Amino acid sequence: MASTACFIIVSRNDIPIYEAEVGSAVKKEDAAHQHQFILHAALDIVQDLAWTTSAMFLKAVDRFNDLVVSVYVTAGHILHIFKLFYTLTFLLFSQRGQSHKSTYKRSSFFVSLTAHIIHTRLMLLHDSRNDDGIKSFFQEVHELYIKVYYCILSTVLHLDAYLILLNPLYLPGSRITSSHFDTKVRALARKYL
Amino acid sequence: MMQDIAASLLMEFEKWVLRAESNGTILKTPLDSQASLSSEEVIKAKKRRLGRAQKTIGDYCLLAGSPVDANAHYSTALELARLTGDYFWYAGALEGSVCALLTDRMGQKDPVLEEEVKYRYNNVILHYRKSFIQDNAQRVSTLSFELEATLKLARFLCRRELAKEVAELLMTAADGAKSLIDASDRLILYVEIARLFGTLGYERKAAFFSREVAQLYLQQENSLAAISAMQVLAMTTKAYRVQSRATSSKSLSFSNEIGSSHADGWKMHPQSVVSLFESQWSTLQMVVLREILLSALRAGDPLAAWSAAARLLRSYYPLITPTGQSGLASALSNSAERLPSGTRCADPALPFIRLHSFPLHRAQMDIVKRDPGREEWWVGSAPSGPFIYTPFSKGESTDDSKQELTWIVGEPVQVLVELANPCGFDLRVDSIYLSVHSGNFDAFPISVSLAPNSAKVITLSGIPTSVGPVTIPGCTVHCFGVITEHIFREVDSLLLGATQGLVLSDPFRCCGSAKLRNISVPNISVVPPLPLLVSHVVGGDGAAILYEGEIRDVWISLANAGSVPVEQAHISLSGKNQDSVISVAYETLKSALPLKPGAEVTLPVTLKAWQLGLVYPDNATSKSVSGSTGRVSKDGSNPMLVIHYAGPLASPGETPTNESVVPPGRRLVVPLHVCVLQGLSFVKARLLSMEIPAHISENLPKPVYVENSSTEEVVAPECKADSLVKIDPYRGSWGLRLLELEMSNPTDVVFEISVSVQLETSKNEDSLTCIDHDAAEFGYPKTRIDRDYSARVLIPLEHFKLPILDGSFFVKDSQADEALSTRSSSFSEKNTKAELNASIKNLISRIKVRWQSGRNSSGELNIKDAIQAALQTSAMDILLPDPLTFGFRLAKNVTKHAIQLDSPKGSILAHDMTPMEVLVRNNTKEMIKMSLSITCRDVAGENCIEGNKATVLWAGVLSGISVEVPPLQEIKHSFSLYFMVPGEYTLVAAAVIDDTNDILRARAKTDSPDEPIFCRGSPFHVRVLGTV
Incomplete structure (x- = not known):
């Protein structure tokens, strides 16, 4: 386990939506702030680098004082999934014989939802050089990240499509507040870092 | 020539250097090993000396402006340094040669050249690193040379395309920082790195290193360093999105952008909202602001400290503990103490202010657009009115932003704003007022204090001072000792961000304030002064309490409170119960x-209280038991006086060219507050009729021969009171009809009722008119109804009947029978129908039931409905004549001896043959065939003509007389009676109509065509005198 590891998910709008100090070192507030400053600064590098490579995992894009920044860029995947869901629900509702009016309401909502959650960056500030572990960590977290969205989305769809609007997770660029997600991420950090 | 001079100078210089060499001086730098030189090293040093000298000469050549010469010397130096392993000087010479190369090819952009430079500089860096000697690393290090070279290369390459390489170089340089011993060296390094990253366009990187610089400054415990730190941090604020509004030119464009979207109807796309909050990394922002605050405090810059604390508190209060919030509040106050009073700061602190609403003009001050081309200039103007909802404006809710608001010079206006203090301390706003940049508005400051975590809606007011548009971007607030401007739009976008989940918290919602829809700022324009009418009811503005039907005068005083005279005014009525305004x-x-x-004018308005709704008659009666106050009228049922008024068409001093723009008029709505109490209540109304048989006499009491018979009256001259007891011209009997109104008095006062009937005055009989007056006075004594009692009031009705029995009254029947409905008859049907209704109305309108209550009020009962209801049921009986009218009279030729002088008029002697005539009038338009019969009854009602005990003998035919009566004519049938016993007798004529038609059947209310129709005349009394 790395002594220092700061994990952050940055939304498309450069807003951190999840942050966690997953290192084993004793946490100091100042240090934590410094970590975030480094990660924030690294966004400049990532921004340029992401366009030069097709790889999602960009290892050691930036460093400062022995701390290295590795980034996992997710790009444009969720978009299609949402569209799929939209079509499915449309069929579902029309088969159930719901009135057309409500179906249209729902469908228009889904269209507006599709525009979000692309190009999210998972960023890790670490002092170890365990690239493979970091890569696995990123992949697992990404999967988890998508799952969280899936899970809630699918359950919500079966209940009532309107609940999505009330769920803070589905507002674009809002913070991930799920404690379940947090626990899982920390477990993954212990496993891989 | 310059080159020649330089060359000769150099030659001389070189000679001098070489000559100096003979003295055996060793050129030694601090970077060389400082240990005492061994002999071997002395030799080595001597060898190095030449190379070092060549390098120095090269430097001078470069300084002298001769890169070619410099290059030549550097080449020599490089060669010598390489041979002697003098890496440090090798790197120096190499650096010099790059300089010479570049100076030589100044202005050229050559990729080959660039590659060359890159290659050589990498070499330079490499050699500097190589020359690192462990033993003097403590004292002096080649590291700074290496870093400098790295930075130089980075600066040379610093372009967007090579960003990756440059970033790598700068990262390497930054790595070197931790090896630097001197903090100021590190500071300089970071400054340089930050600058290069900034040049590269890596804002966040630059900000990061700038912040490192600031931290290094802050480590130096002096105020100058703190000032530097503050300034450096101020530069990072843009990257961290925590700029002060004073420094950011971007925020201006930001607000403009929002402004334009405001104009587009406020519906911002969510994406554009998101973009507003891009890169909001709250942790970093708070740290940066806290550092700015710290450095500003240390630097002794209270304004900067205030601004930083304000930004920190305003943007990040949800992340700050209540203690921290109070700490920031005291920091704000402390900073303000060191500022001169009246200091302004661009960054607002608390509270959060949003626009709540623009109160509409009160109904009393409504502004109406004036159409100069029309007499009724207010017609067709926007239906603003006292009603917020109008169905016409409903559909146009989409262009709310186009809403117009008109303010008037010199008249105070109000704007509601909502303040929120989401922090855990009491917030005292010393003054707050609307900030208007257009300069034509005087705002009135007020002071507010807000409890922790509370929101409050306050009213801000002001007076427009001159004509023109007014924009209200926000409020000016004096809080925490500093004046700031709070822009509404910023809060709006903040709230929008909160709904998108982009902002930490909605300050209003966390204060428990309800969610408010976005208020669009209307276009406000100020118009020149208008007149202003203020109304009040003389004697108090309270509702006038009136009993139903009560008539009272109300005086409304109108005063012009404006500064312009009222030149036009028009009163109209609106609202419910308009007819109660008499x-x-x-x-x-x-x-x-x-x-x-x-000036002031007083208008009298006469009100007549309306009828309370008759919806719950049961309630009304049950209430009356409890001595009730009656039902109080709801506010909505009051009538309203609407006064449209306007000033002069052109304001004085204005050039007539502006004629096209007419100053608007105004509307004053004066609700006439009337509280109607239940007065007398009707229980029942019904029609009573009395029939008094006529006495037979020689002249029949009916004026058959008079043409307009329906209006003709025969008045018994003896008694005025009998004026309403009239002979029914068609029945031939004395008839009296009375309308009986039963009324109860549920109120707590006594009512006195007087009835007056305006008698119909016929123009040709003057004597009747005076009787009318007398009758009105005489006939109807006042009826007193005590509280909680009911009483009956009798209203005598005049007789009136239509002259002709006609099919028109039975339109329904005739249509059903599909008979006799020709076009011409339908015309007359209509006419007679209308005549019927008109005559009912006429009758009703002549009856007035006035009352006077114990409360000294008087009014009129609305009996129209009651009478109509009473009449409607029996209208046919009252109005329609019988098809046949029967009358008896004494035959004229025998009257002289039959009537004695002393006997009463019309009396008959017994034992005398009395010739009589029966008159039958046909009131229809068709010939009637009938069989007529006459009977005579005695007092006991027994038939005294036929039978065993007949007391009357007769001559002529008395029964089964077949006669035909032509339409609207009458026939006469003569007979004689011989009364054997004096006493009272009654003569009755009856007829069975043979050929019935529909009209007759309808009148008789029978359906079957076979049933014979039996007509019976009214009885005639016969008094027979004589001794038994």
Whole structure:
């Protein structure tokens, strides 16, 4: 386990939506702030680098004082999934014989939802050089990240499509507040870092 | 020539250097090993000396402006340094050669050259690193040379395309920082790195290193360093999105952007909202702001400290503990103490202010657009009115932003704003007022204090001072000792961000304030002064409490409170129960015009209280038991006086060219508050009729021969009171009809009722008119109804009947029978139908039931409905004549001896043959065939003509007389009676109509065509005198 590891998910709008100090070192507030400053600064590098490579995992894009920044860029995947869901629900509702009016309401909502959650960056500030572990960590977290969205989305769809609007997770660029997600991420950090 | 001079100078210089060499001086730098030189090293040093000298000469050549010469010397130096392993000087010479190369090819952009430079500089860096000697690393290090070279290369390459390489170089340089011993060296390094990253466009990187610089400054414990730190941090604020509004030119464009979207109807796309909050990394922002605050405090810059604390508190209060919030509040206050009073700061602190609403003009001050081309200039103007909802504006809710608001010079206006203090301390706003940049508005400051975590809606007011548009971007607030401007739009976008989940918290919602829809700021324009009418009811503005039907005068006083005279005014009525306003003194108002400022006019308005709704008659009666106050009228049922008024068409001093823009008029709505109490209540109304048989006499009491018989009356001259007891001209009997109104008095006062009937005055009989007056006075004594009692009031009705029995009254029947409905008859049907209704109305309108209550009020009962209801059921019986009218009279030729002088008029002697005539009049338009019969009954009602005990003998035919009566004519049938016993007898004529038609059947209310129709005349009394 790395002594220092700061994990952050940055939304498309450069807003951190999840942050966690997953290192084993004793946490100091100042240090934590410094970590975030480094990660924030690294966004400049990532921004340029992401366009030069097709790889999602960009290892050691930036460093400062022995701390290295590795980034996992997710790009444009969720978009299609949402569209799929939209079509499915449309069929579902029309088969159930719901009135057309409500179906249209729902469908228009889904269209507006599709525009979000692309190009999210998972960023890790670490002092170890365990690239493979970091890569696995990123992949697992990404999967988890998508799952969280899936899970809630699918359950919500079966209940009532309107609940999505009330769920803070589905507002674009809002913070991930799920404690379940947090626990899982920390477990993954212990496993891989 | 310059080159020649330089060359000769150099030659001399070189000679001098070489000559100096003979002295055996060793050129030694601090970087060389400082240990005492061994002999070997002395030799080595001597060898190095030449190379070092060549390098120095090269430097001078470069300084002298001769890169070619410099290059030559550097080449020599490089060669020598390489041979002697003098890496440090090798790197120096190499650096010099790059300089010479670049100076030589100044202005050229050559990729080959660039590659060359890159290659050589990498070499330079490499050699500097190589020359690192462990033993003097403590004292002096080649590291700084290496870093400098790295930075130089980075600066040379610093372009967007090579960003990756440059970033790598700068990262390497930054790595070197931790090896630097001197903190100021590190500071300089970071400054340089930050600058290069900034040049590269890596804002966040630059900000990061700038912050490192600031931290290094802050480590130096002096105020100058703190000032530097503050300034450096101020530069990072843009990257961290925590700029002060004073420094950011971007925020201006930001607000403009929002402004334009405001104009587009406020519906911002969510994406554009998101973009507003991009890169909001709250942790970093708070740290940066806290550092700015710290450095500003240390630097002794209270304004900067205030600004930083304000930004920190305003943007990140949800992340700050209540203690921290209070700490920031005291920091704000402390900073403000060191500022001169009246200091302004661009960054607002607390509270959060949003626009709540623009109160509409009160109904009393409504502004109406004036159409100069029309007499009724207010017609067709926007239906604003006292009603917020109008169905016409409903559909246009989408362009709310186009809403117009008109303010008037000199008249105070109000704007509601909502303040929120989401922090855990009491917030005292010393003053707050609307900030208006257009300069034509005087805002009135007020002070507010807000409890922790509370929101409050306050009213801000002001007076427009001159004509023109007004924009209200926000409020000016004096809080925590500093004046700031709070822009509404910023809060709006903040709230929008909160709904998108982009902002930490909605300050209003966390204060428990309800969610408010976005208020669009209307276009406000200020117009020149208008007249302003203020109304009040003389004697108090409270509701007038009236009993149903009560008539009272209300005086409304109108005063012009404006500064412009009222030149036009028009009164109209609106609202419910408009007909309860009997009269309005329009003329009084008209004559008072123009109403000068300050002038006052009083208008009398006569009100008649309306009928309370008859929806719950049960309730009303049950309430009356409890002695009730009656039902109080709801506010909505009051009638309203609507006064449209306007000033002069062109304001004084204005050039007539502006004629096209007419100053608007205004509307004053004066609700006439009337509280109607239940007065007398009707229980029942019914029609009573009395029939008094006529006495037979020689002249029949009915004026058959008079043409307009329906209006003709025969008045018994002896008694005025009998004036309403009239002979029914068609029945031939004395008839009296009374309308009986049963009324109860549920109120707590006594009512006195007087009935007056305006008798129909026939123009040809003057004597009747005077009787009318007398009758009105005489006939109807007042009826007193005590509280909680009921009483009956009798209203005598005049007789009136239509002259002809006609098919028109049975339109329904005739249509059903599909008979006799020709076009011509349908015309007359309509006419007679209308005549019928008109005559009912006429009758009703002549009856007035006035009352006077114990409360000294008087009014009129609305009996129209009651009478109509009473009449409607029996209208046919009252109005329609019988098809046949029967009458008896004594035959004229025998009257002389039959009537004695002393006997009463019309009496008959017994034992005398009395010739009589029966008259039968046909009231229909068709010939009637019938068989007529006459009977005579005695007092006991027994038939005294036929039978065993007949006491009357007769001559002529008395039964089964077949006669035909032509339409509207009468026939006469003569007979004689011989009364054997004196006493009272009654003569009755009856007839069975043979050929019935529909009209007759309808009148008789029978359906079957076979049933014979039996007509019976009214009885005639015969008094037979004589001794038994």
